[in-house]
Amino acid sequence: MESPLKYLAEVTDPRVERTREHLLEEILLITIAAVLSGADSWNEIEDYGHAKQAWLQSFLSLPGGIPSHDTFNRVFARLDPDELERGFLQWVRAIAKLTTGEVVAIDGKALRGSGTGGKQAMVTMVSAWANRNNLVLGQRRVDEHSNEITAIPKLLAVLELSGTVVTIDAIGCQKPIAQHILDKQADYILAVKENQAHLRADLLDSFRMLPCDAVAEQVDGGHGRVETRTCSVLGDLSLVEQAGAGPGLHSLVRIQAERYHKTTGATERETRYYISSLAPDAARFNSAIRQHWGIENKLHWALDVAFGEDASRKRTGNAAQNFSLITRIALNLLKQNKTSKLGMKGKRLKAGWDNAYLLQLLTI
Secondary structure (H helix, E strand, O other), X not given: OOOHHHHHOOOOOOOOHHHOOOOHHHHHHHHHHHHHOOOOOHHHHHHHHHHOHHHHOOOOXXXXXXXXXXXXXXXXXXXXXXXXXXXXXXXXHHHOOOOOXXXXXXXXXXXXXXXXXXXXXXEEEEEEEEOOOOEEEEEEEOOOOOOHHXXXXXXXXXXXXXXXXXXXXXXXXXXXXXXXXXXXXXXXXXXXXXXXXXXXXXXXXXXXXXXXXXXXXXXXXEOOEEEEEEEEEEXXXXXXXXXXXXXXXXXXXXXXXXXXXXXXXXXXXXXXXXXEOOOOOHHHHHHHHHHHOHHXXXXXXXXXXXXXXXXXXXXXXXXXHHXXXXXXXXXXXXXXOOOOOOOHHHHHHHHHHOHHHHXXXXXX
């Protein structure tokens, strides 16, 4: 796998030349290496650099020694996030092997530590997750005083999505977003909730009054519960008002989920509705919609539990946004490495202990 550093080489150094005591490419490399090895703050990155200085000097020049935590903070606060993200996208395109029908889930995540109790709004990032590839494909920041509806089209515009199936929660159930996905030669599955009241009512009427084309059931067990998901699909759109229908709409989908908790004996039931540009296929929809939650379980959960993203207090300039990209680079590198069967936190510990393993992750 190619090194991400190759694709970050064109990022503009924001510092005036006379203040460049440390090389930008070395600041980036030390940061990525430190994050891979378990560091989550600027102080920890500096501490990592000092602990590994002799080893780092075997392949870095380090003209000013190890940068201070303030230097890491200042540089990342001033780096252009658009340039960093362009480099990230080029790297992902080089390593991703998206296959026809692969589910690409899009969802937002707030960086909770980036806010200051009303004085500064939390930074929210919208990410795209390729479930089969186990890769973050890209991310976009939600503009302040806006929401994910404005960020999703910007993210879609820069992604390579041909042949994939894009899944988005209810906030993405918008006709322009559906059209963006179709324009990328991809298909969509969009959740429909109360934010689309008329469309949701049409779906409820359709499943109440029309015979289903197909029904499929999945049963999963684990974590002390048994979940049964029954997927019903309709290709008959006669009860959906055309004004409310999305472009390229071919299927209406209903998921009826029942969760039985073994310890308490309690049963929970939930019904969810979706629209899709795919032809009616209950088994496929059941699987694809289940895969959408990979962005929560494999990305967001990992960022919070293994990388402590919610606890991060990076608030200066672009620091929170840029550091979120570094954590996603690290997560992609760890996910793609198959030489260790450890979990995410275990792999980070091993990278901190084992220089050969770290070099393998960095592909340098």
